[in-house]
Amino acid sequence: MSRLFSGTVWDRPPTCVRCGRLEAECQCPPAPVVRPQLEPAKQTARVAREKRQKGKQVTVVSGLPAAGNDLPALLTKLKNSLGTGGTVDGETLVIQGDQVDRVKKFLADAGYRVK
Ligand SMILES: [Zn+2]
Numbered sequence: 001m002s003r004l005f006s007g008t009v010w011d012r013p014p015t016c017v018r019c020g021r022l023e024a025e026c027q028c029p030p031a032p033v034v035r036p037q038l039e040p041a042k043q044t045a046r047v048a049r050e051k052r053q054k055g056k057q058v059t060v061v062s063g064l065p066a067a068g069n070d071l072p073a074l075l076t077k078l079k080n081s082l083g084t085g086g087t088v089d090g091e092t093l094v095i096q097g098d099q100v101d102r103v104k105k106f107l108a109d110a111g112y113r114v115k
Contacts (some may be wrong), residue, residue, distance in 0.1 A: 038068030040111035047104050047114060059103050061093040063115070074110075081106050 016026035046063040061078075064071065071088050078095060079086050082102055086095040095103060104114045 036068065037070070038065070040107075041113065043068070044113040044115050045107045047100050047107065049098055049100050056096075057098040059095040059097065059099040061095070061103060061107070062091065064091065064093075064112075066091045077110075078103065078106055 014023045015021060016023055016028055018028050019026055021027075043065075044063050045061055048060050048062070050058050050060050052058050064074070071091070071093060075086055075088050075093050078093065082095065082099055084096050084099065086093060088094075107114050
């Protein structure tokens, strides 16, 4: 016994795209929130030299919003590239030493606009 539309999309009740169960039976957790990442070319990074305690020089990168960038990952790449230490401080990256020129080149190479 086959119904007219058996096996076509018109015959199927809605199912979950993730687990394939009927929506009424689905127990999938809510979809994780994916933060949209901003394109580097649409952002302007500001790179500045600052003096901290005891005359220590640091290089500060600002202008890249944390919501649109993976700042910890960017910092890791920067540190590896420069061979120096640094931290994420809110929405800024703080690199040890006077690295302005090298940081600017790194960010420009990564596609960011740099000021
Ligand atoms: Zn599901």
